[in-house]
Amino acid sequence: MQKKFVNVFLPAALAVFICGPAFTQNNKAVDRGAAGVKMSHTAPPRARTEKRSARPSPNHTWIGGYWEPQNEQWAWAPGRWEEPTVMGSRWVKPKYHHEKDGYHYEAGHWSH
DSSP states (O other): HHHIIIIIIHHHHHHHHHHHHHHHHOOSOOOOOOTSEEEEOOOOOOOOOOOOOOOTTTTOOEEOOEEEEETTEEEEEEOEEOSSSSSSSOOOOOOEEEETTTTEOOOOEEOO
C-alpha cells in the first residue's frame, strides 16, 4: 500500500497543489495596478507633440509622453528622462489594444 501511495497518490496530489492556482486565476480585464492592464471604453486621444529637454546624462533614456486611463478618462503623462532600473534595460512603450468591450491599456515598463 505504501508503494502505491508513493507512486500514484503523491504525484497526483503534488500536481493539484502546483497547478491549482493557475486554474483559479481571474482573467477578466480589471485594474491590476501600475504594471497591469487597465480598461477604458473610449480610444485614447492622439499623442501630443513634445519637446525634449537636454539629456541629463548618457545613461538616461527618453520616455515619450503617453495617455493612460484614470477614473474613466484618459490622462496625459508627459515625456521625461529616466535612468534604467537595471543596466542594459530598455523602455517598453505602453500598449493599447482595441477589443469588443473597449480599450485595454498595458502600462509601459523597463525590460529586464
